[in-house]
Amino acid sequence: MNAEIISVGSELLLGQIVNTNAQFLSRHLAEMGVNVFYQTVVGDNSDRLLSTIQKAEERADLIIFTGGLGPTRDDLTKETIAAHLGKKLVLNDEAFKGIRQYFLKIGREMTENNKKQALVLEDCLVLPNENGMAPGMFVKSKNKFYMLLPGPPKEMQPMFEKYGRPAILNVLDRQESIVSRVLRFFGIGESQLETEIEDMIMNQTNPTIAPLAGDGEVTIRLTAKHRSKETANEMIDKVEKEILNRVGEYFYGYGQTTIAAELVQKLKQQNKTIACAESLTGGLFQSMITAVAGASAVLKGGIVCYTNEAKEHLVDVSKKTLDTFGAVSEQCAKELAENVRKKLNADIGISFTGVAGPDSLEENPPGTVWIGISEKGKESKVVLLKLAGDRNQIRNRTAKYGCHFLLRTCQ
Amino acid sequence: MNAEIISVGSELLLGQIVNTNAQFLSRHLAEMGVNVFYQTVVGDNSDRLLSTIQKAEERADLIIFTGGLGPTRDDLTKETIAAHLGKKLVLNDEAFKGIRQYFLKIGREMTENNKKQALVLEDCLVLPNENGMAPGMFVKSKNKFYMLLPGPPKEMQPMFEKYGRPAILNVLDRQESIVSRVLRFFGIGESQLETEIEDMIMNQTNPTIAPLAGDGEVTIRLTAKHRSKETANEMIDKVEKEILNRVGEYFYGYGQTTIAAELVQKLKQQNKTIACAESLTGGLFQSMITAVAGASAVLKGGIVCYTNEAKEHLVDVSKKTLDTFGAVSEQCAKELAENVRKKLNADIGISFTGVAGPDSLEENPPGTVWIGISEKGKESKVVLLKLAGDRNQIRNRTAKYGCHFLLRTCQ
Structure with a gap:
């Protein structure tokens, strides 16, 4: 089954809001094994909407609309579709009851235009709106399916999950299961990763292998189709294994996780605590760690x-080190990591010092980064990185490298 | 002039990322007086991209593409357009130099597929990429204009603002000037702000007044049209003055600034330094401050x-305070702010303690936040906030409230 998403609303074309609805629906449809080849945004204009529908009918079996179901004059999605399909709009008692109750609840009088929201396409399956007034609709006409959903994400998302998705699955009558798995990598560029597995990408059929770069990381999405869900999973297992044989050292987790979340979990498992001294990253590393619920179990602080003053007085970096080697140095990173670990009585100390830019510091160009790691009873390690990018890319990647090295330390 | 935006990328159709590019470009085009009637998303597929281009050519004068300019095999936007327009792809020396320099800088070997990024359409205006490798392009063919931009927003946005927008304005030959100004507010909700200026919004004509909420903040975009740029600016001045008369206490800056950037600038002007003790925010406040270039002049550290252990041993909060009032208390916030200021010999100390959630702490529900501010020679202030939202919204808004209160302290 091929689907197409049509989002209706001039506020989208004016750039006043981002079209998160298209993303939400696309992600769900992909997981359901429904191909989406196009997303279109069109304004609150009946002629242009009609021509968009006609184009979509040429290439899709299922057309999902978001927006234009509201009470005002410029909401015209269902009116346009009704005229196009030759279907009447009829009052839905359930929806009308809900609208009247809503106005009772907020203590305002219901204006006449709100009644329009309770009109639905004849013969449609009504999708109840539990978070707003306008109901959704699902209707079949000449072998095509049409689903109408409200525009506000807070109404649309729960309606789709509870009523829209099951309605589509019901008509899919699927023989095959579709299983998807996302592998997350850090510390390797997209083009390098693709070079390492180029032959696999060239020869991919089932599972498919789709790399994607973003936010200093790379992900690979593996998707397999098979009658048996178990077999589809085994097919993915096999490809994953081969990929990890080649680039496993950069792999850190699955799906929607973050490298900081993986680190917090790993530290919890090993019952280890950390303490941090941040110069270059200025709090960003600890902020990433504390964004994870439950971080207090592993982060001592x-x-x-x-400033050099803070390095000397708060973390006891020796004046000699700062004078002789500078703040951006292996020695400074080492002392910071060791001292902050001892000061906070943690198992591991980590430090970040370097140059985020835009200006150079102590003759080091932006992107020069030292990360120190001190573990109780072990020799300290210090790593030098040379990162490209602007100030915030350098800061962001440095903090993620901190997670990356700590994860390796905990292997 | 009518424009159409075509975003290319299977990751959009799979719902892996949100199409912020279409919003960004639509907003800019609206301001420039260019109508956008359609946005389309199509996958990395040459045939489907071609059919989308042909449809767009029927209804638009300017077609803007984002995505598909990268190094990998599935990046095929420029190849498809080149074939369609009958134009060759030629190596752009400037871009190729940039790519080689990038790899030299990061100390990795350039893989062969990266060279592809330096190929551009013959006879095009090259739009330099100052934040990545693939350059953009602007080209005319048979009375239609085509602009090709990279997919990553961090590359696309600055490229469009610096090179793409002027290139379009240059061919527009506009008689009127369009002037836009964005006012940024923090600490007031969108609906409250809208209520305060409802009469102005109802009666808006020129300038237009467009409020927009996002990321815990509200912005108002004022846009005026006039033959004279000076007059357009004066028209905006007048409306801005009236708005600030009503909600000025929440206003913090113009355009793309951040509340942290405004704070750093204000502290610099007043030659003041700050020191921070972060419990709840876990480094996020300092990370926001250090994201601003030049933060080292104002942030002592x-x-x-x-942990309570860190509060007691690193910031000298008295055991009695922690035992009697708890960590989430006015007293604890006060001691944290005062002690960290003294410890770092700063002019102002600021502290954050509270509950980010998801769990309650010391019987306080998530969203309970104490912010302490201590100024040399003045009585300390402590503010209690009760914030809604999830863990990261609470953390984010708390850190911004820190900036907000410090800005007021420096008035």
Whole structure:
């Protein structure tokens, strides 16, 4: 089954809002094994909407609309579709009851135009709106399916999950299961990763292998189709294994996880605590860690030692080190990591010092980064990175490299 | 002039990412007086892209593409357009130099597929990419204009603002000037702000007044049209003055600034330094400050005291305070702010303690936030907030409230 998403609303064409609806629906449809080849945004204009529908009918079996179901004059999605399909609009008692109750609840009088929201296409399956007034609709006409959903994501998303998705699955009568798995990598560029598995990408059929770069990371989505869900999973297992044989050292987790979340989980498992001294990253590393619920079990705390004064007085970096080697140095990173670990009585200390830019510092260009790691009873490690990008890309990638190295430390 | 936006990328059709590019470009085009009647998303598939281009040519004068300019095999936007327009792809020396320099800088070997990124359409205006490798292009063919932009927003947005927008304005030959100004507010909700200026919004004509909420903030975009740019600016000045008369206490800056950037600038002007003790925010406040270039002039540093142990040993909060009032208390916030200021010898100390959730802490529900501010020679102030939202919304809004209160302190 091929689907197409048509989002209706001039506010989208004026750039006033982002079309998160198209993403939400596309992700669900992909998981359901429904191909989406086009997403279109069109304004609150009946002629242009009609021509968009006609084009979509040439290439899709299922057309999903979002927006234009509201009470005002410029909401015309269902009116346009009704005229196009030759279907009447009829009052839906359930929806009308809901609208009247809503106005009772907020203590305002219902204006006449709100009644329009309770009109639905004849012969349609009504999709109840539990978070708003306008109901959704699902209707078949000449072997094509049409689903109408409201525009506000807070209404559309729960309606689709509870009523829209099951309605589509019901007509899919699927023979095959579709299984998807996302592998997440850090520390390797998209083109390098693709080069490493180029032969696999060239010869991909089932599972498909789709790399994607973003936010300093790369993901690979593996998708397999098979009658048996178990077999589809085994097919993915096999490809995953081969990929990890080649680039496994950069792999850190599956799906929607973050490298910081993986680190927090790993530290919890090993019952280890960390303490941080952040110069270059200025709190960003600890902020990533504390964004994870439950971080308090592993993060003892830390120091943002943005100035040399703070490095010396709060983390006891020796004046000699700062004078002889500078703040952007292996020695400084080492002392920061060791001292912050001891100060906070943690198992592992980690430090970040370097140059985020835009200006150079102590004759080091932006992107020069030292990360120190000190573990109780072990020799300290210090890593030098040379990162490209602007100030915030350098800061962001440095903090993620911190997670990356700590994950390796905990292997 | 009518424009159409075509975003190319299977990751959009799979719902892996949101199409913020279409919003960004639509907003800019609306401001430039260019109508956008359609946005389309199509996958990395040459045939489907071609049919989308042909449809767009029927209804638009300018077609803007985002995505598909990268190094990998599935990036095929420019190849498809070149074949369609009968234009060759030629190596752009400037872009190729940039790509080689990038790899030299990061100390990795350039894989062969990266060279592809330096190929551009013959006879095009090359739009330099100052934040990545693939350049953009602007080309005319048979009275239609085509603009090709990279997919990653961090590359596309600055490229469009610096090179794409002027190139379009240049062919528009416009008689009127269009002037836009964005006012940024924090600490007031969208609906409250809209209520305060409802009469102005109802009666808007020129300038237009467009409020927009996002990321815990509200912006108002004022746009005026006039033959004289000076007069358009004066028209905006007048409306801005009236708005700030009503909700000025929440206003913090113009355009693309951030509340942290405004704070850093204000502190610099007043030659003041700050020190921070972060419990709840776990480094996020300092990370926002250090994201601003030049933050080292105002941020002495700080302590992430996520545990009570760290509060006691690193920031000298008295055991009695922690035992009697708890960590989530006015007293604790006060001691944290005062002690961190003294420890780092700063002019102002600021502290954050509270509950980000998902769990309650010391019988306080998530969203309970204390912010302490201590100024040399003045009595300390402590503010209690009760914020709604999930863990990261609470953290984010708390850090921004920190900036908000410090900006007021520096008035």
